[in-house]
Amino acid sequence: MKIATFNINGIKARLGALLEWLDEARPDVALLQEIKSVDAAFPRQDIEDRGYEVALHGQKSFNGVAILSRFPLEDIQRGLPGDDGDDHARWIEATVVGKARALRLCGLYLPNGNPAPGPKFDYKLAWMERLRVRAQELLAAEQPALLGGDFNVIPQDEDAARPDAWRKDALARPESRAAFRRIVNLGYTDAFRARHPEPGQYTFWDYQAGARRRNDGIRIDHMLLTPQAADLLRDTGIDAHLRDREKPSDHVPLWVDLDLDG
DNA sequence: ATGACTACGCCACGTAGA
Numbered sequence: 001m002k003i004a005t006f007n008i009n010g011i012k013a014r015l016g017a018l019l020e021w022l023d024e025a026r027p028d029v030a031l032l033q034e035i036k037s038v039d040a041a042f043p044r045q046d047i048e049d050r051g052y053e054v055a056l057h058g059q060k061s062f063n064g065v066a067i068l069s070r071f072p073l074e075d076i077q078r079g080l081p082g083d084d085g086d087d088h089a090r091w092i093e094a095t096v097v098g099k100a101r102a103l104r105l106c107g108l109y110l111p112n113g114n115p116a117p118g119p120k121f122d123y124k125l126a127w128m129e130r131l132r133v134r135a136q137e138l139l140a141a142e143q144p145a146l147l148g149g150d151f152n153v154i155p156q157d158e159d160a161a162r163p164d165a166w167r168k169d170a171l172a173r174p175e176s177r178a179a180f181r182r183i184v185n186l187g188y189t190d191a192f193r194a195r196h197p198e199p200g201q202y203t204f205w206d207y208q209a210g211a212r213r214r215n216d217g218i219r220i221d222h223m224l225l226t227p228q229a230a231d232l233l234r235d236t237g238i239d240a241h242l243r244d245r246e247k248p249s250d251h252v253p254l255w256v257d258l259d260l261d262g
Numbered sequence: 263a264t265g266a267c268t269a270c271g272c273c274a275c276g277t278a279g280a
Contacts, residue, residue: 009269009279218280
């Protein structure tokens with residue numbers, strides 16, 4: 001089962017690019033971030049026509065996450081537990097039922113956190129602590145599960161073309177990296193890094209200053225697997241070529257292929 | 263480099279992104 005994550009930076013601006021990618025990459029599941037749309041305005045029919053079930057957690061103008069799936073989704077939950085006052089649409093989870101096994105999917109859009117320090121950075125770190133608690137619960141279940149999405153964290157220096165330029169940024173500050181490590185160190189596998197140790201592999205390039213042309217990118221979209229999911233990992237990759245098309249998102253899709261058939 | 267670019271919405275220019 002091919003499972004992808006893609007920060008589309010606005011469904012209204014990206015519908016054509018999204019449909020084109022679905023038709024050619026044919027992911028079984030797509031976790032979307034930054035749909036920037038309320039549920040009622042989401043072009044559900046265009047996606048259902050391609051054989052996908054659509055689960056939404058939208059918001060006006062900003063944020064918003066979704067799960068698209070060719071396999072049935074069960075037990076859909078919206079919102080990351082731990083703060084009833086948090087009204088940002090940044091978390092959706094569901095169980096996808098494959099031919100032989102089920103997988104718990106968590107789609108997330110982690111707060112950017114800039115400027116740092118400041119209240120937005122405090123919100124980011126608090127959100128990551130809530131994520132750690134949920135991640136620990138998922139591990140305790142000892143089942144295949146996946147945390148996928150835009151983490152807005154550059155885990156290590158090799159995940160940026162110019163690490164020094166990000167040193168004081170909320171995406172790479174020591175506090176952000178430590179919070180990310182605390183989650184991974186619970187027992188998760190960073191699927192892409194496990195299979196691609198080479199540098200220069202990114203999922204985001206700024207729109208400005210020819211960043212894509214110069215491969216001045218960062219790796220901030222991630223798929224973290226529980227041990228039971230990591231044992232099913234067949235392959236993983238980044239669809240970087242989408243960044244070179246007309247009207248691209250500033251992020252590109254990251255995917256994993258998990259053997260849920262046997 | 264206080265720059266650049268893109269999406270969004272009170273449709274004009276401020277907010278947010280990363």
